[in-house]
Amino acid sequence: MREIIIHTPTKEYSVFIDETHNLEPIVHNGKVLIVSNPKVAGLHLSKIIAKIMAKEVYVCIIPDGEAYKDFKSVEYILECAFTHRLDRNSLFVALGGGVVGDIVGFVSGIYQRGVEFIQIPTTLLAQVDSSVGGKTGINNAFGKNLVGLFHQPKAVYANLDLLATLDSREFSAGVAEIIKMAVCFDKEFFAYLQNATLDDRQILEYVIAKSIEIKARVVSQDEKEKGLRAALNYGHTFGHVIENLTHYTSYLHGECVAIGMCMANDLAHKLGLMAQEEVECIKHLLSRYNLPTYYKIADVREFWEKFFLDKKSKDSKITFILPNHIGDVCMRDDIPQEIVMQVLEQYNK
Numbered sequence: 147m148r149e150i151i152i153h154t155p156t157k158e159y160s161v162f163i164d165e166t167h168n169l170e171p172i173v174h175n176g177k178v179l180i181v182s183n184p185k186v187a188g189l190h191l192s193k194i195i196a197k198i199m200a201k202e203v204y205v206c207i208i209p210d211g212e213a214y215k216d217f218k219s220v221e222y223i224l225e226c227a228f229t230h231r232l233d234r235n236s237l238f239v240a241l242g243g244g245v246v247g248d249i250v251g252f253v254s255g256i257y258q259r260g261v262e263f264i265q266i267p268t269t270l271l272a273q274v275d276s277s278v279g280g281k282t283g284i285n286n287a288f289g290k291n292l293v294g295l296f297h298q299p300k301a302v303y304a305n306l307d308l309l310a311t312l313d314s315r316e317f318s319a320g321v322a323e324i325i326k327m328a329v330c331f332d333k334e335f336f337a338y339l340q341n342a343t344l345d346d347r348q349i350l351e352y353v354i355a356k357s358i359e360i361k362a363r364v365v366s367q368d369e370k371e372k373g374l375r376a377a378l379n380y381g382h383t384f385g386h387v388i389e390n391l392t393h394y395t396s397y398l399h400g401e402c403v404a405i406g407m408c409m410a411n412d413l414a415h416k417l418g419l420m421a422q423e424e425v426e427c428i429k430h431l432l433s434r435y436n437l438p439t440y441y442k443i444a445d446v447r448e449f450w451e452k453f454f455l456d457k458k459s460k461d462s463k464i465t466f467i468l469p470n471h472i473g474d475v476c477m478r479d480d481i482p483q484e485i486v487m488q489v490l491e492q493y494n495k
Contacts, residue, residue: 148355152278152362154369157298161278161358165306165351169193172264172303174200176235179227181250183210186242186268189311194241194266204230208249212394215245215284217293223253237262237300243269243316244276244399248291251282255297265302269312270320271400273304274327274357279365279375285394289455290386296370304354306347317344318435319400322381324353325431326403327360330377333473335360340431377475380467381406387452388441397438404437413489414468417481424472443493450487 147170148163162170172178178200182191187207195203206226208219227236240250240263247265254263265277283294309317321344328336335356344350361378368375385406388397397405408429414420429439443449453464463479464486470476 148351150355150358150362152298153366154280154298156296156369157280159299159301161302161304161362163273163304163306163351163355163358165347169197169305169307170303172198172200172239174198174237176200176237177202177204177230177232178237178239179204179206179223179230179232180239180241181206181208181223181226181246181253182241183208183246185210186246190241190268190308194239198239200237202230208246210245212245212285212389212399215249216286217284219249220253220284223249224257227253227257232257232261234258234261237264239264239266240277240299241266241268242272243267244272247272247277248282248294249284251280251297251299252284252294255282255295260297262300263297265299266308267302267304268308270309270317270354271323272320273309274320274354275323275361275378277302277304278358278361280369281371289390289452290394292455298369304358306351306354309350314436315398315401318437319398321435322400322404322407322432322437324357325428326378326380326407327357329407329428329469329472330380330467330475331360331364331473332356333471336431336472340427376465376477377467380469380475381410383453383456383464383466384409386456387449390452390455391444391449401438404432405439405441407432408439409489409493410466410468412492413466413481413486414470416485416489417468417478419468419470419476421471424469427472441493443490446487446490446494449490450483 150161238254240247267273267277280296280298283291381403385402388402411425415425465479
């Protein structure tokens, strides 16, 4: 088992990465509420309950899918917590992918002004990215994760055995976030991924650990996303627009990030920041995992307007996260609209 310590100004906690079939026991001296969705609960809930040693353990099941990461689900989880009389000594457990992790982190952060929660991520994307760092939130009609808070977990348990039930599409969606980490911060890691075989459990464990280590370094320096941490949104400014326009039904989050990375790379190339060879290199690695690299924009003007719902937009300026080259990124809020529109037009053909 690997243990990675996350240091932030508000909290220190561990991410446990285990490729064995044994989940660590979770001991708590108060009540525990496990939140999951029907699919994950059917696959993993019984063995998780068996590992929890607490006074009382309750279960709350919410619908599966990004479309349900909303206020309605928040209210339902809160009802479960109040019905079972959870108090400030209680513990929430998020058993699922990024949707479950985000919404449970948010609910635990507002329940009685904040209680502890644990992440047990069951998707590759959640294990390498969304379960670590304390960003929580829900979606609304205006966009993705526009309502939320920073609330660090008590611990994260990333068990490779939980990934065995993922279909290939969900697995690839997680790979997109891994590639994102490498492009942003580690050229050598990117080169490693070009030749890595992720169906080898030991290699997969290394890749997961490496991705979490990268994110841990970033979060420790910038917990509240005032600067460096914003670089982890590479691909997301474009990707969140695609998610919004498709109502979270056509693509998985990681798939939208993959397309968003390609769009960001095209913009970086147009600005002279990135060589075409590197643009193609990233696209080839994404394609290797059957990730989409193109989205047909129906209305370029509408796509542009959606950018302003992004959390990074400020004073009517859009902040784009763009690679200088593989292994380094920059944040730009000075790009003329006509340059961005030219890139969007490339996806309107």
